Amino acid sequence: MTNTKPPFWRDDRFWRIxxxxxxxxxxxxxxxxxxxNLNRNLQQLGIQFGFGFLKQQASFDIGETPIAYQPTDSYSRALWVGLINSLRVAVLGIIFTTIIGVMxxxxxxxxxxxxxxxMLVYVEVFRNTPLLLQLLFWYFAVFLSFPKIDNQISLWGFLSFSQNGIATPWFNLSPEFAALLLGLTFYTGAFIAEIVRGGISSVPKGQWEAARSLGFNPSIIMRLIILPQALRVIIPPLTSQYLNLTKNSxxxxxxxxxDIYFVASTTFNQTGRSVEVMLILTLTYLTLSLTxxxxxxxxxRRVQIRER
Known part of the structure; x- marks a missing residue:
């Protein structure tokens, strides 16, 4: 008997490929x-697709400039300033919201x-109210209600609050930056708190009992035994919250x-380059999220339990 090879269209591997x-x-x-279609529509409007406008003079001011910037600089320089401002909020927000969420x-x-x-009241209040409402609350009801800088509130001699924001001997936070950072931190921290609670609850109670029987105190049990095991459950949804914080900025x-969205919106309004500006924004947020x-x-991968 001769073995006949079945036709390729009956091979599952062929259909997968x-x-x-x-x-x-x-x-x-x-x-x-x-x-x-895009090129056809742009041609009908007399617009040629391209990013040459980024070299043109921006002609608008930016309130917070972590790098040197003047209105005479180009749109590309202005967008870099917005990107750095977004990164400041995202990085600090991830750090602070992790601390608050874990606690x-x-x-x-x-x-x-x-x-x-x-903690229950905090989670339920901040998790069940819109983020935009919280940002407006922090900005208008908190920071803009502080006294003027001449009558600023000082705490412990090095921390002061005024309508100009939060100031210490090492930095100064504007009210816009502080309101955005606090709003994102407390809002996202409420979701992370539930993720951490669920991760800790997933650890078998026998781990607690065994650790207590060995004489460990609760703080050591949580830090060295429970949390390392809970991380494999916590990290995947925690990643989603970090992504949400970055996009919600x-x-x-x-x-x-x-931030980058604010600067990009101004650039679009002045140049009319909607497609190019939206592509820049999309690629920016996509790159941040993928990173x-x-x-x-x-x-x-490092915290997953490896079976022998």
Whole structure:
């Protein structure tokens, strides 16, 4: 008897590869159609697609400039200033919201009735009210209600609050930056608190009992035994919250903080280059999100339990 090879169209491997190729071809075809339509519409409007406008003079001021910038600089320079402002908020927000979220999540499981219920109120209030409303509250109801700088409120001799923001001997935070940072931090921290609480609750109670039987105090049990095991459950949803915080920073435009979205909107209004500006914004947020995802995925691999 001779073994006859079945036709290739009956091979599952062929259809898996063919399906992927068809999907790629369809995606490229859709992109090509959209690109052709875009060029046709721009030609009808007398506009030529391109990024040459980035070299033109911006002619607008920016409230916060972490790098040197003048209105006589180019649009590309202005967008760099906005990007750095966005990165400042994202990096500090991720750090502070992690601290607050972890503390609140552990507090939700505290044996102390007062601590547990304070954390519960915090989580429910901040998680169930719109972020935009919280940003407006921090900006208008908190920072703009502080006294003027001549009558600023001082705490411990080195921390002062006024309508100009928060000032210390080492830095000065504008009211727009401080309101955005606090709003994003407390809002996202409420979600992270529930993620941490769920991750800790997923650790078997036998781990607690075994650690207590060995004489460890609660802080050491939490830090060295429980949290390392809970990380494999915490990190995946935690990554989503970091991504949400980064993207939600675009709401800075509501309180006048000059992030990348704010600067890009001004650039669009002055140049009329809607397509190019939207592409820049899309690629910017996509790059930030992919970078955060890559870092968190690498960290997630390190904390996963490896079976022998």
């Amino acid at each position: 063919a399906g992927q190729l068809i999907a790629v071809v369809l995606a490229l075809a859709i992109v090509a159609i959209l690109w052709i 609140a999540g552990i507090g939700r499981l505290s044996d102390n009735w007062l601590v547990r219920n304070i 675009s709401l800075a435009i509501a309180i006048g903080y000059p 955060i995802s890559l870092i968190m995925n690498l960290f997630n």
